[in-house]
Amino acid sequence: MALRSLRAKGLLLALAFVALMAFVVWPKATPRKYPDRIPVRYWHMWTAEWADVIQRICDAFNESQSTYEVIPLIIPGSVGDTKPLLGVAGGDPPDVMTHWASVIPSWAAADWLVPLDAFMSKEELADFERETYPVARQIGMYRGRLFAIGVGLNAFGLYYLPDQLAEVGVTPKTFPRTLEELADLGTKLNQWDKRGNLTRLGFQPSWFSSLCESYGGGLYDWSTGRLTLNTPENLRALEFITAERKKVGFETVNRFNAGLDTGSFAGGWPFIGGALSITYDGQWRVEQIGKYAPTLNYRTIPLPPPKGGVPLAGTTNGNFMIIPRGAKQPQGAWEFIKFWSGLSDPARAAKFYTWGGWLPINDRIAQSPDYRAYLRRYPQFQTFVDVLRSPHYTTLPPVAYQQFLSDRATRAEDLSVRGTLAPREALRRFEQEVAHEIRRRKELGYVE
Amino acid sequence: MKRRRVGWLFVAPWLVGFVVFTLYPFLTSVYLSFTRYDVVSPAKWVGLANYRALFTDDDLFGKSLLVTFKYACIAVPVGIVAGVALALLLNVDIKGQSVFRTLFFLPSIVPGVATATVFVWILNPEIGLVNGLLKNAGVIGPNWLGDSFWAFYSLIFMGLWGVGGSMVIYLAGLKDVPVQLYEAALLDGAGPWERTRRVTLPLLTPVIFFNLVMGVIGAFQYFDGAFIMTRGGPEDSTLFYALYMFYRAWRYMDMGYASAMAWILFALVVGLTGLVFATQRRWVHYGA
Structure with a gap:
């Protein structure tokens, strides 16, 4: 009798534990504000006060139209590379994401990104190429195609x-x-x-x-x-x-x-x-x-x-909007990118740039009333707008092994300033290391 | 029969986990090491190209291997000596012995990442604890993590922080040394040093052997300290093999290449472990 009672207690305890775990682990979806709209899942890595700015931009987009609902999700910077890639590999990537510029050439070379120029008409593309500051355009390009649009460039x-x-x-x-x-x-x-x-x-x-x-x-x-x-x-x-x-x-x-x-x-x-x-x-x-x-x-x-x-x-470098290959709502993602970056309405988007303290990607945004008011508030910011506009301001080589190249460039500088190698020798070794990497990649059949 | 079925049922969760999360990736990585693979696109067969490139076109491969060998050669013996010494000290019957044992064991259960983060501050050349103490003694401490010579030894020094883990195993080994052997040695007129050398250490060799094997395997997999504290620098002086493999896999997105590196590492560790096993007859004493 005592044994049976003990068993019953054990079973009850086990059931209670399972129920507790189910309550804790069971996924709970955040209620959506616009459940009838097409969801556009957006991943970014901003936190703290920046996350509030992103939420405001998403809210502004959701209020501006009635077809899509952008749902932002913060992912930790430490998994900023791996999480979206595993999403692409598993067939469930976000629809749109803000990522650092350094991933653009390697991800584009591996065909993990949707070219954004495919969403643009000829006129839109011509406008984009004419109006966008050279460096903002350059960073988003790989082998003549546009894969990313800047929203938070640095100068x-x-x-x-x-x-x-x-x-x-x-x-x-x-x-x-x-x-x-x-x-x-x-x-x-x-x-x-x-x-x-x-x-x-x-x-x-x-x-x-x-x-x-x-x-x-x-x-x-x-x-x-x-x-x-x-x-x-x-x-x-x-x-x-x-x-x-x-x-x-x-x-x-x-x-x-x-x-x-x-x-x-x-x-x-x-x-x-x-x-x-x-x-x-x-x-x-x-x-x-x-x-x-x-x-x-x-x-x-x-x-x-x-x-x-x-x-x-x-x-320079910065934060760019990309659409991963396999995104379920690429059109919704593109609408969001246009909205935020100011391609559809620069004057409206200008205030988003000021909310985040970001540099404009073209003069139409820079000259908008909101942005001019921001520059009056922070006159020292003008220096950086001037720098970003410069045709001599550029980015790292648009090659698929950019990360490797950048790492080795930093190392060459380190070797030289430490006095371990003379600058000439450090540079020669840097060139040699990159040449080896190119040869290795060619042998393995990688795209340059 | 029923009992056997129940037994299988009990081990089934582990078995499923092992097959899905260990055995399958383990075998798949053999295949991937002969491919070009970036996680997203399908793997493309490249034959021995990854292995060839590692030995002919990759300067960092050799460099990282050398750093890891050097680490294993220094950190493993240092860890063993420190662990045995600490165990011998804490085996002495003094007041508060268990408190001291707990104190020395505690650091080994602190996660490696947390330890590394704290040590970044402890080893700061200007405001760090170590250089602060040295300064009080009139010594200007080096730039521990910023100097290509000291960064490597700083990681070895930090490794001693977790020596309490092996110390507990040595302590258990010391408890197994038969008391009559010490009594016999005393009767023969052996002093403390002779008793340690002739009795304790020989009978502790099975435990030392175990820690040596685990130490060698651990040294070749060393990662978190270098990843958090030095990122492989300065001047690649702490570019450990596992760290470089991680960079190849996740920083440069070259999984096939990293798989080849992993298999070379596996072969090396198996070979070295075999070598250590081959030598045990000469110096490991089982039983009194």
Whole structure:
């Protein structure tokens, strides 16, 4: 009797456990606001305050028409590559996604993306090609087809603190006109403590791939479609970075950076605290300064070119809208992309760009009343719009092994600035490593 | 018969899981290693091209193999010495012995990712705990994770943090050493060092052997510390084989190539484990 009672108790306990697990694990669909409409599943990786902006844009789209309902889903950045790919492989990808620019060539080469120009009429495509800033167009293209449209492009420029520059007699009007002058000014602004530790960094160049463009070089010849990794211009760029690092000392700069509060995304930026006098950074800092240090006296300016170099040159990246192969609602996805990017109505879309503090992709957005109001609010943002508009502003080579190439470029710079290899040798080795990778890919039958 | 059926029924969930999630991917990866495969598109047969490319066109393959070998050669013996030493110390009958054992064992149950994240801060050259302590002693500590020499040894140093796991196994081994052997050694006039050398260590060799095998296998699969703390840098000094394989698979989307790498790793680990087994007759003592 006792055994039977014990068994019954055990069974009840097991049932209760199963019921609890079923309650916890059972998928619960979020109620849809427009259940009668065609669902368009949208994945992105923005979090915190950015996620609210995305939700507002999705809400605006859903309110603007009565056919589709865009349903956003945040996926962690750590699975930003794998999750959508497994979705494509499993036949259940999102209909539309915002992804980083670096995936475009490799995913397009592997036929994982739907070409967006297929949704455009000839006129629309011509308008897009004419109006879109060169770099915004270039990043989305692979082998002559358009696979992605930018909604959150980045541009980089100099931030500087006029009060610190005044200490060495430089005003915004007398700000250096060349990279060499800028480097000299940076040296004057460096500050050290009694024990010889660097306490303030004037200016320190880096970003090899980008600086190659300022020297008139670059990693890719867009007219011939060939890689140009080891050229005299690129060598000059690497030599300059290396020489400047050598002046202060590689280890000194490393230690200085390690002691900074670089973990803070916004308010703790060392520039705000005065640890960096002049620094090269992205446009998003303008809004952050407005939010976390609104009284900070600072200016922005494009990076001056080296003597005889190219002004407003560099490389960039950003967030792009893509439609994965196998998307169930590609038309709905395309409508959403047009709505957000401003292809259908630039004036309306301009406010989305201002909500996120994003750079416009064409002058129609930049000149819209909403965007002009934003620039009046954040005048330092204009520098980045100017940079992005430049025909000399470009992106990394549009090759399927771009990630590998970018990794090895970073390593070449690292080897050179550490003094492990001379710049010429670092560049030669970089070229050799990429050549090996190309040969390997050819042997395996990959598309370039 | 019924009992047998019930038995099969009980092991069925594990069996199904093993076949679906281990055996099938394991066998599939053999096939994939002879293909070009990017997860999404169907795999294309390329014969031995992946293996050929690894040995002829891939500088990083050799480099990552070398880093991993070096790690196995240093981290495994260091781990064994530290584990045995700690076990010997914690085997001494002192007050609060179990508290000390728990304290030394605790770090080994902290997930590797959490440990690595904490160590990034501990090893920070300017505001880290290690350099802070060194500074108090008048020594300027190195840039642990930013220096191509020290980054590798920092990961070995961090590995000691989890030595409590093997320490518990050594402690269990120490409990198995018959007391009469110590008594006999004492009667023969053996001191503490002689007793350790002539009695404890020889009888601990089966446990050391076990930890050596597991250590070698673990060393060749080393991943999370390098992935979180150094990403393979600086200057590829911590580009471990498993990390490079991961990059090939998920960063460069080359699953076929990564599968070939995985099979080379498997062959290496099997070969080295076999080698360790072959030597055991010479130095492992089973039974008193």
